[in-house]
Amino acid sequence: MIKVQDLSVSYITRLALSHITLDIARGEFVLITGPSGCGKSTLAYALSGLIPNSISARITGKVEIDGLDTQANCLSEVAQKVGIVLQNPSSQLFHLCVEDEIAFGPRNLGLGENEVSCRTDWALKATGIEELRNRKPAELSGGQKQCVAIASVIAMRPKILILDEPTASLDVSSTHKVLEILKILNEKYGITIVIVEHRLADVARMASRLVLMENGQIVVNGNQDTFLSDLDLRDKLGLRRLANVPQVAWETLIQPASPSLRDYKPLLTLEHVSAGYNNKKVIQDINLTLYPGDFVALVGGNGAGKSTLGLVAAGVLKPLSGRVLYLDGVRPRPGLDIAMLFQNPADQLFTDAVDEEVAFGPRNFQVFDLEQHRQILKETDMTEWKDHRPMMLSVGQQQRTALGACLGLRPRLLILDEPTLGQDWGHLQRLMDYLTMLNEQGTAILLISHDYKLVHHYARRILLMEDGRICLSGKSSQRENTEKEEGVIYETLNA
Secondary structure, three states, X not given: OEEEEEEEEEEOOEEEEEEEEEEEOOOOEEEEEOOOOOOHHHHHHHHHOHHHHOOOOEEEEEEEEOOEEXXXXXXXXXXXXXXXXXXXXXXXXXXXXXXXXXXXXXXXXXXXXXXXXXXXXXXXXXXXXXHHOOOOHHHOOHHHHHHHHHHHHHOOOOOEEEEEOOOOOOOHHHHHHHHHHHHHHHHOOOOEEEEEOOOHHHHHHHOOEEEEEEOOEEEEEEOHXXXXXXXXXXXXXXXXXXXXOOOOOHHHOEEOOOOOOOOOOOXXXXXXXXXXXOOEEEEEEEEEEEOOOOEEEEEEOOOOOHHHHHHHHOOOOOOOEEEEEEOOOOOOOEOOOEEEEOOOHHHHOOOOOHHHHHHHHHHHOOOOOHHXXXXXXXXXXXXXXXXXXXXXXXXXXXXXHHHHXXXXXXXXXXXXXXXXXXXXXXXXXXXXXXXHHHHHOOOEEEEEOOOHHHHHHHOOEEEEEEOOEEEEEEEEOOOOOOOOOHHHHHHHHXX
């Protein structure tokens, strides 16, 4: 079904893939994993025909998809054999209505309207987004967009389906739904599934084979049990351990906790805040107080309003009602006082080099510090890539570049919207440990995430959102009691 022979791919001066040889048989379910920036997404682009037909790159070797040479055949021919769901779903959504988005592919295959309608209905139901049928994709949450992108591809019933981190922005329920439909597509319809993923737990149980990559090469290709039992190799590459228990609802993982820090001066306060888009409320009657040195996780299902709340807290989105107060009511300075890492890093990258991107804010405010700059590049593991164009890097590397740009001004409040995108656990843990150090020095952090492990490992307070409201507040029932005494930390902060 898929034959890759001695494939090498380069972007300008950067070698992304080196002498890849890989065969994937019809009906296989293959998991491709490896550390951030190892070439996984580039391989996915090559397998789908986007490289070299749509994405500019130098390519040697050969890729055949169901007998079609991707270099000798045009993309429209290859696309009838293989569908791809990109890491950033927004980049492949362009219609004004979800239903039209999903119907677009089948219509372009020349199918009759009855068949187009049947496939659209099936794809909506399969991905659990029937209620989004008449919504505008641009107004959806990141997780909802991911489901729409998947639905738009499976509606074309490709023989091969490639997905680049399909669960990165999904809540537990949506993740299970998507993986279940992938299992059905594979087992019932015989569709070959190739998933690029950092989160191994659920996907690894379904995959028939694992392909492990490092530095643009395949280092393991075969039985997943052999690799997953090799702790040294797994830790070396910074990959996640498999969960011992299935993921469950947040309500069961949050236990009540007494409010803390009430004796200290609030950093940011939201009073009865409602906000949304086009005068339609997404969040309603939000009351939230963040303190210096706070580390709060905001969790909940796709479309619950988490990102909207983050945008309001960052001052990017104006409330429809209520008040947002910073300190004693002064207006926060963008970047210096409150900074936000967006869910899509491409939305905040605009310079020609990583080094310039990270230095832009400090230089603009005339507070550039060379030692701090070098430390940020080191902690984000971007020193090696500092002269590269951000848009030519992997999404994970773009995410770390954008985070570095946020950290350059040492904001008093840092908001992170799904920082796990494109990150292996090694890079993520290194970043979070650095942020924990800044947090202990007084930087408040609001973490928006679906990632159970991340939240329980680092957050001291958890807020659960449902239907635009904060419905539960507490602490992790599973978090190990390794915290420092908060009184010591915050007494220092307020000295």
